[in-house]
Amino acid sequence: MAVPIMKQGDVLIASLQEALTDRALIQLRDELSERVGRFRCRAVIIDVTALDVVDSFASRTIRGIAYTAKLRGARTVVVGIQPDVAFAMVELGLTLDGVDTALDLEEGLALAGVVIRGGRSDAR
C-alpha cells in the first residue's frame, strides 16, 4: 500500500497507517525526495502515530529519508512515536540520531516552523 503524502503549505506530511513492507518504505523515500525538490518544500513530517511497531529497516529508512531531505533542503520531523514503540526502539538501539522528533502532528508543524493561522508563514 502506498503512503498518502499531503502537502500543507511548504510542508509535506506523510502519515503511516500500518506497518509498511520494505518495498513500500523505499517507495515512500523516493517519492518524498522527489516531491521535496518539486514543491520546494521546507519540511517533511512523518507521522507514525498509528504504528505499534517500528523495526530496524523502518527506522533506518526513516533516517535515510531525513538525511536525503536535508540534502535537498528540507528538515524532517518524525511525530507520534508511542511510548511502547519508543521503549522498544531504544532497546533495539534504534535511536533515530540526528532526526528531529515531536509528540504529535501539531507539535511537529510548530517545530517545522509552520504557523497555521490563515495561510503561509514568512517564507516567501
Added chain:
Amino acid sequence: MADLKQARIAQLLPHEMEIDDEEIARRKEFLEFRDEDAEVLRGLGEIARKYAEPVIEEFYRHILSFQETKAFFRDPKVLERVKRLQKEYFLRLTEGDYGREYVADRLKIGTVHERINLAPKWYLGMYSHYLRLVANRLLEAFPNEPARAFSSFLTLTKLVFLDIGLAVDTYLYARESTMRKQQEAIRELSTPVLQIRDRLLLLPIIGIIDTHRARLITDGLLHSIRDTRAKVVVMDVTGVATIDTKVANHLIQTVTAARLMGAYVIVTGLSSDVAQALVGLGLDLAKLNTAGDLQGGIEEAERLLGYRIVRGAEVAPTSPE
C-alpha cells in the same frame, strides 16, 4: 477469623511452593525413602504410643532450659497446646501414610515457626535432641536386637530429613515472599513523575536502579509525556548514590526514548563522584543534556519553554496594564 485465614493460606502453600505429588515423590526418591520404610515405621506404632509421653516431656524440659527457646512458651496455655501437637506429630511419624496431606501439615508447621520467628538454628538443634531421645528409646525397646533398633532409627531419619527439608523450604519461601513484597512496595513508591508547569515534568530518581526499575521509570515517564504533552523533562538524580555502566545505560536509554517522543530531557544533580564515574566508564555522554543542580535544570527548562519568572514585588507597578 484469623485462624480461618491461616488455614486457607496453609492450604494454598503446597501449590504456591510448587510441591506437588511428583515433587514429593522425587524428594522421597532422593532420600531413598521407599514403601518398605513406610512399613517399618508403621511397625513402630506401638512403641511410639508407649514412649510418646516421656519423650515429649523430656524434649520440652530441654527446650525450657534455654532462655532463647523458653521465650516462645511464656504462656502455659501455648505450651500445653504445642505439647499436644508435638505428641500428634510423634505418633503421626509412625502412621505409614506420608503423602500430600502429611506434607501440607509439615509446611504449615514451617510457616508457624517462621511467623513466630523461631530461627532455624533452634529448630534444627531441637530436632537433633529429639532424634537422640528417640534413638535411646528404640534401643530400650529392642534390648536384644541393637541392629534392628539401628535400622529402624535410620529409616526414621529419612522421614525426619524429609520433614526438615520441607520446613526449611517454608522458611526460605516465607522470607522470599516478604522480600518480594517489600521490593514491590519500594518500586511503587519510588517512580513518581511530577508535572511542575504546563509541559514541564520532573522525574526525581532515588535509590538503586536495576533493570526492572529502570523499565518502570522509563515506562512511567513515556506515558506521562504523552498524557501531559510534556516538552521538557527534568530528571534529577541527586538521590542516586552510585552509577555503574548498567545504570548509566539505563539513564541514557530513558533520555533517548523520551527524545523519540519529542521531549527534551535535562539531567540534573550528578554529583562529583557520579560524574567522574561516568567519564571513567567511557560512555557516549554527548546525548545527555545536563545542568548542575535541580534549580539550574528547572531554570533551563523554563527558559526553553519560554517562561520568564519575575518576583511579584518587581512586577507589581506595571501589572495593571
